Amino acid sequence: MTVRTTETTVTFDHPFRLGGADDPLPAGTYRVVMDEEPILGLSFIAYRRTATMLHTPALSAPQGRSASLSTDQEELDGALAKDRQKTTESRDVPRSGTGNQPASL
Template identity: 40%
Template sequence: MSGRTTHSIAHFEAPFMLAGLEGKLPAGDYDIDHNEELIDSMSWLAWRRVATIHLPARTVKSQTSQLVAIDLAELETALKRDQENAA
């Protein structure tokens, strides 16, 4: 299986929640990896999209960090909600 990865930064003005993560995450900038994996054995090209968030936020100095798989659509919804509430 071959794949491709792109990187972005998600900016949150206020604390937010995502499924699979315990409690609210603080406002800040979060590194996001967008991984797309080519699905083999299909008669047409198809890609499986998987997103990973880097914890903690970029501004938090920590000895430990972790990568957590998240639902990309849920992240996009949380970002949109954050932008609407900030306006």
């Protein structure tokens, strides 16, 4: 059976966790490789994902031991959503001295 392999990158602004890792992974841009196989018997071309692998270390930190962490798209999407939420929350926190104080006249 033919397997289609697609490679992309994902970027995390904060440390994150995936089920295949013992410790939190550092922020950075990571390679993600997805394998898909065709679904036979349909009247159109369609593929089913069979594997999703996140490669470590991050591209921005090439030192260290290389590893491939098996994950699934839902877990990866959830980790990215949590990262975006943390980024949004950190932008919404007022800096000291710049709170929403009414201007005095």
